[in-house]
Amino acid sequence: xxxxxVSEEDRGELGMHYTSVPNIMKVIGPLFLDELHEExxxxxxxxxxxxxxxxxxxNLHIFDPACxxxxxxxxxxxxxxxxxxxILKQFNELxxxxxxxxxxxxxxxxxxxxxxxKLSMWLAEHQMNREFEEVxxxxxxxxxxxxxxNIVHGNSCRVDWLDVLDGPNSEVFLVGNPPFLGYTGQSxxxxxxxxxxxxxxxxxxxxxxVAWLKKAFVLLDSERIAGFSLVTTNSVYQGEQVSLLAxxxxxxxxxxxxxxxxxxxxxxxxxxxxxxxxVIVGIVPAxxxxxxxxYNGDAVRQxxxxxxxxxxxxxxxxxxxxxxVSSFPPMVRGSQPTGERLILTMxxxxxxxxxSPETEKxxxxxxxxxDFLHGILRYCIWINSQSCPKDAVxxxxxxxxxxxxxxxxxxxxxxxxxxxxxxxxxxKHEGACLVLPEISSERRxxxxxxxxxxxxxxxxxxxxxxxxxVSHLAVLxxxxxxxxxxxxxx
Numbered sequence: 001x002x003x004x005x006v007s008e009e010d011r012g013e014l015g016m017h018y019t020s021v022p023n024i025m026k027v028i029g030p031l032f033l034d035e036l037h038e039e040x041x042x043x044x045x046x047x048x049x050x051x052x053x054x055x056x057x058x059n060l061h062i063f064d065p066a067c068x069x070x071x072x073x074x075x076x077x078x079x080x081x082x083x084x085x086x087i088l089k090q091f092n093e094l095x096x097x098x099x100x101x102x103x104x105x106x107x108x109x110x111x112x113x114x115x116x117x118k119l120s121m122w123l124a125e126h127q128m129n130r131e132f133e134e135v136x137x138x139x140x141x142x143x144x145x146x147x148x149x150n151i152v153h154g155n156s157c158r159v160d161w162l163d164v165l166d167g168p169n170s171e172v173f174l175v176g177n178p179p180f181l182g183y184t185g186q187s188x189x190x191x192x193x194x195x196x197x198x199x200x201x202x203x204x205x206x207x208x209x210v211a212w213l214k215k216a217f218v219l220l221d222s223e224r225i226a227g228f229s230l231v232t233t234n235s236v237y238q239g240e241q242v243s244l245l246a247x248x249x250x251x252x253x254x255x256x257x258x259x260x261x262x263x264x265x266x267x268x269x270x271x272x273x274x275x276x277x278x279v280i281v282g283i284v285p286a287x288x289x290x291x292x293x294x295y296n297g298d299a300v301r302q303x304x305x306x307x308x309x310x311x312x313x314x315x316x317x318x319x320x321x322x323x324x325v326s327s328f329p330p331m332v333r334g335s336q337p338t339g340e341r342l343i344l345t346m347x348x349x350x351x352x353x354x355x356s357p358e359t360e361k362x363x364x365x366x367x368x369x370x371d372f373l374h375g376i377l378r379y380c381i382w383i384n385s386q387s388c389p390k391d392a393v394x395x396x397x398x399x400x401x402x403x404x405x406x407x408x409x410x411x412x413x414x415x416x417x418x419x420x421x422x423x424x425x426x427x428k429h430e431g432a433c434l435v436l437p438e439i440s441s442e443r444r445x446x447x448x449x450x451x452x453x454x455x456x457x458x459x460x461x462x463x464x465x466x467x468x469x470v471s472h473l474a475v476l477x478x479x480x481x482x483x484x485x486x487x488x489x490x
Contacts, residue, residue: 019177024075030259031229031282032173033079054087058098059170065156066178067106070117074124077104081128085135095136101125105164106151114153121149157193157211161219174216174228180209205244207236214248221253229282234263237279237310243317246308254286257306259293329467334458338414338425339402346377356394368461369437373448380457383422429457434465434473449477
């Protein structure tokens with residue numbers, strides 16, 4: 001109820017995407033819960049095997065390093081209590097629950113959610129005690145309050161996870177739905193968190209959630225946890241991030257993917273569903289026997305190995321390169337203005353040309369990915385010269401605004417460009433080209449590609465292929481190229 005009313009803005013700032021019960025089961029089921037139920041089925045009729053399974057459950061610890069208001073811990077606690085009741089019904093002696101709240105650990109940065117999680121665990125214990133009484137015929141008093149869950153208030157990127165798990169070396173599983181935010185959507189503090197966990201060299205390449213993956217790999221390599229399963233944005237297992245993530249994992253230990261749920265749209269009970277696509281990946285130490293499972297909606301496939309691209313097989317991550325593997329010309333990012341007043345809307349363009357016709361020769365069509373896909377007309381001031389033309393008097397107010405904007409930048413390189421406010425920050429324009437959007441929906445059957453003339457400047461929010469011909473358009477916009485692209489990036 002509490003998380004259903006949290007505003008979309010508050011969730012977005014922290015990268016929180018709350019998890020529904022069915023999605024929680026996708027995490028904890030294949031990681032350990034399904035195995036416990038299978039052990040129970042095999043142990044029926046054997047007091048020795050049932051006692052051994054009960055001992056394992058009573059010594060199990062669950063850790064969620066981004067626990068929010070406690071959903072993962074609550075649902076896992078309830079599922080373990082229900083399995084425990086099934087086992088206890090096999091014995092004749094008076095039953096008593098041995099699952100303790102202090103075996104459930106969490107970290108949460110938001111103080112209100114942290115307090116809510118602690119309270120929710122006590123409420124979950126009370127609910128299960130009532131259910132225990134109905135099933136087992138024996139009441140378990142909820143008062144006075146006994147042990148409490150070990151949920152810490154703090155920044156999970158900065159907190160030492162071993163301090164939260166301080167205690168005997170028991171079987172521990174790490175689960176959760178950490179915040180995921182692309183680099184451009186991260187706050188200054190979140191960028192600093194990534195540097196703290198990953199180091200400065202690779203932090204700019206990663207989604208925020210990779211900080212949790214890195215720390216989970218460290219715990220798994222130290223044998224402090226038996227395995228982990230996290231919900232992440234699907235972009236972590238696509239494109240450039242795959243080789244970088246694999247290199248982090250390889251540098252820390254030897255791991256394997258036990259199961260994964262391939263990309264699916266996020267749905268929960270919050271007021272506004274997050275518009276993201278996610279994956280769920282369970283990772284354990286290499287050498288663990290048994291078939292691996294790839295879940296795709298309601299379908300499940302057993303395979304011998306799962307690659308970092310979440311595909312069957314041992315597909316090695318593709319290392320980024322700056323030159324094409326074929327004879328095709330390279331694809332580059334478009335030109336970047338770094339100055340809002342260098343860009344004009346269609347209305348501003350017509351007004352300027354009407355009032356100052358001499359400026360028209362300095363104006364060109366400006367096209368980013370969104371402009372290209374939706375037919376939006378924008379223009380830019382295009383003066384590719386170290387000196388400002390004398391007849392550009394009507395543009396001086398715009399240039400002064402760009403100068404001020406660049407001088408206020410925290411980047412020294414941008415401030416130095418304030419001396420030439422009529423120049424673009426990055427000039428990539430080489431003439432006629434193929435233009436592609438920077439981002440295209442995975443629901444498209446074809447990648448949208450088109451020709452742009454020499455008079456069109458492709459923006460840094462688009463991609464351009466210079467020195468191309470119609471054959472390149474045919475390949476890039478083909479159904480085969482789109483299908484192969486989805487396979488590689490997924």
